[in-house]
Amino acid sequence: MNPIITALLLSFASAPAGLGAQPGQPWTIESGPRSSQVNESTARGYAALPASVLVSVGAEVSYAREGVVVQVGAHQVAVANGAAQVTVDGTARPLAHAVYAESGVVFLPVDFFRELLPGLTDGRVRVDVARRSIRGSAARQAGAVAATEEVTPAVEPVPMRAPQRKLVVVDAGHGGRDPGASGPGGTREKNVTLAVARRLAAILREDPSLEVRMTRDRDTLIALHDRARLANRWRDEGQPALFISVHCNANPSRSEKGYETYFLAEARTADARRVEAFENASVKYEEAPVGGPMAFILTDLRQNQHLRESSDWAQLVQNRLREIHPGPNRGVKQAGFAVLRGAFMPAVLVEIGFVSNPTEERLLNGEEMQREVAAQLARSVHDFFARTQQASASR
Ligand SMILES: [Zn+2]
Structure with missing residues (x-):
């Protein structure tokens, strides 16, 4: 993922969820040599993580007026604000809680990460809710070289979209x-x-x-x-x-x-x-x-x-x-x-x-x-x- 896009998307995640709101528990996101932390939000009474986490593990996220479209490996996931479901390759998959947007940040309930993300990446991304960690890469090439230790790609992958103005x-x-x-x-x-x-x-x-x-x-x-x-x-x-x-x-x-x-x-x-x-x-x-x-x-x-x-x-x-x-x-x-x-x-x-x-x-x-x-x-x-x-x- 282009680091500029990652930085831009993470900047939404850093927006305060509201004055006086308690910061949620931190999650560790590890993908290749990169490691980052992001706070979960419990603003709606259930744990949720910003969509930018998907970028950190190598998915392509694009923002549209109605929600977010995420390209995870070969799968396309459409996420609509307010819906307790996502659409994977055209098929609805229910979630226990609703997706929501706040301060320009789109939040996905943690059960999306626990239940759906590992399957979408054929197990390349592992989600440990108890330890609050997400490890691995959604990108298929990265999964293939995972066994042979760190291989730095010669060329930075070209982003699918220009950074949003x-x-x-x-x-x-x-x-x-x-x-x-x-x-x-x-x-x-x-x-x-x-x-x-x-x-x-x-x-x-x-x-x-x-x-x-x-x-x-x-x-x-x-x-x-x-x-x-x-x-x-x-x-x-x-x-x-x-x-x-x-x-x-x-x-x-x-x-x-x-x-x-x-x-x-x-x-x-x-x-x-x-x-x-x-x-x-x-x-x-x-x-x-x-x-x-x-x-x-x-x-x-x-x-x-x-x-x-x-x-x-x-x-x-x-x-x-x-x-x-x-x-x-x-x-x-x-x-x-x-x-x-x-x-x-x-x-x-x-x-x-x-x-x-x-x-x-x-x-x-x-x-x-x-x-x-x-x-x-x-x-x-x-x-x-x-x-x-x-x-x-x-x-
Ligand atoms: Zn005036």
Whole structure:
């Protein structure tokens, strides 16, 4: 298996299963010279392992919107989210528990590994549930040479699929009849956010490993909840993704200045509540809201899983802006932004400066500042993905 794909898939496995959740028992996966550890999840009341374990033992895993397709030796296994069965070469095979997806990770109940995996590999992969170990290789050639000790293949096997591109959703705050904040010199927030968002998207698109989408690329109003909904629709199952909403701050006191980055949570300070109230007021320009209270609760639960990653990323954004911004660095903050609430991926809202401060207003209007801010935001995206890949490589 291509190590890059393995690293990418393992990075999904490393995503926290939720704040406060107990990490499950570790399993040891040994395949050839490679050994790795992965934690089982008991989030649904039964032990399950991420689909990436199959990659570690040499199966080819591809992600589709409905689930996962695994090529194990000569067998094709289709795995659907929510089903207490898998389909092997077109025939349904029941499982004691259901397959599920969480935080972009597809989990298979342990009985899949115990009951089906050894047979699918003609015994080349051995599963010991008591010792929590999975040993062997699903690849047929590797099985054939197992008896003659380690033989390193001369050529790294070519992956069946190119590594999945990572999705970055760039959201320019406000737009259309919602101007956002206004500066003393007449600057409108919606124009600055669009200019920076366009530059950010252009820089990110130079990286072929990224898929870059903008919620708007012209002066139009997109409802707050639709921005997150668009982001979710663009994301494929299992695809690593980030969401960034670009804004400018404003304060009745014109001396306020600097930059701050928010992730979604209950607002902690009076100032965070003020910014939250202002940004959420965009709703007044929108049509009637959609979704009942239940939709909100579900959204909240799913969002919760990404809190830690969102707060990490917010810190990376602040670190990068510090390198170019006159400041002050107002830090990472928490607030309940409607635009972040529905995004099922790490999401932040960055306030790149105060249009209400005459000096910062001039800066934010300038091409140089817009270019530099966009470049630093792009670097923070790369920082985030590099960190998640590193975390999975070191386990
Ligand atoms: Zn705003």
